[in-house]
Amino acid sequence: MAEDPAPARGRKRSEQTRLAILAAAYELTLEVGFAGVTVEGVAKRAGAGKQTVYRWWATKADVLLEALALKADLTVSTADQGSFEAEVDAFLRDSAALLAVPGVVPVLRSLMAEAQRDTDFRHRFQDGFLTRRRAAFETVVARAAARGDKPVHLTAALAADLVFGLIWYRVLATERLLGEDDITAVRRLLSEQPGEE
């Protein structure tokens, strides 16, 4: 599709500076917490000007959102595993692995918090993160439905709400992350047919 038709005159954006800003924002969030992060502080640590940050990102939350995408590989395993149960298991392990990446949890907390106070960022967060993850999971449910091993009462929307609800509630309201037992229990709960076994 149509590349940006602008022939790009003038100086080009510095990729090095971009990465320095993303890294600075990520590290500062871990060190002083999101509330303690200031755009000035990010710029200073990155060796950049404040204007450079404001030129490319609307808020410090947007910087962090991009830093998260850079830090953690956000592609989700939606590969066909043969059964709904196996794919739910794979998805949960994938999510647990992401949460185990150092810094991801505090960054996720900060982003969800900011999404509550800034309506514009809320939409960018939904489009750039939440709905992507959700769509991946719903793919799994849709395939299960086609395959025929999806529990009848379970809609794709509710299954996604339950899975992401569990993950986010753990992150936001508790200190506990996903363990083996959680994955096993959720996998069983979602894939059980009332009448089977």
Added chain:
Amino acid sequence: MAEDPAPARGRKRSEQTRLAILAAAYELTLEVGFAGVTVEGVAKRAGAGKQTVYRWWATKADVLLEALALKADLTVSTADQGSFEAEVDAFLRDSAALLAVPGVVPVLRSLMAEAQRDTDFRHRFQDGFLTRRRAAFETVVARAAARGDKPVHLTAALAADLVFGLIWYRVLATERLLGEDDITAVRRLLSEQPGEE
């Protein structure tokens, strides 16, 4: 146990002012959003001095937390309904009703967001709200276990995580609240025995 032994000299705290501040904070949050609420604004609308607010509450989030407790009756129905399924149903309807109270959703969003950025408030929010609600639900699961109609693979902790996870995820990440279909589906999912029927 030991009442506050202080014989209470001097002028007493004005209950009228307290209520005016709580109401002002609640209303302002709805009108301009939590980010737009300032302590000065709350004091001004309440006809109070800024110092009076700071004397009794640590942050504007604490004011809102108390306002929420005042606004919505937070007692949860944990009455014995005869079966686990019926009690889960009652609990979900109770929660849906709370969310339907005007202003409760934006206030909940604000409080959870603030709990992510302020560690001290996070603990007060957990103690004063989250764990109370959670304990109520776990009572229901414990009774089901005693009664013998709790699904074997379902622990009280996971059941609570799933239920509150769903509710909070809906509030924080979507615009959808709990409907009849959600309540029915969750009730069935949690109370189903793999082998029954």
Added chain:
DNA sequence: CCTATTTCTAGACGCCGCGTCTCGATAATG
């Protein structure tokens, strides 16, 4: 009644980050 104590409204104060703006230098294009 008088004094001590506490809360009350009102507002001044310094501090700091926000977001905008200006500046001169530096790359990239034609």
Added chain:
DNA sequence: CATTATCGAGACGCGGCGTCTAGAAATAGG
């Protein structure tokens, strides 16, 4: 070499934060 866009650096006004002071009002004990 002229144009254009980015770069680092930092000044600027604005507004809220949290503290502080001042004087009035309420409550208790002596």
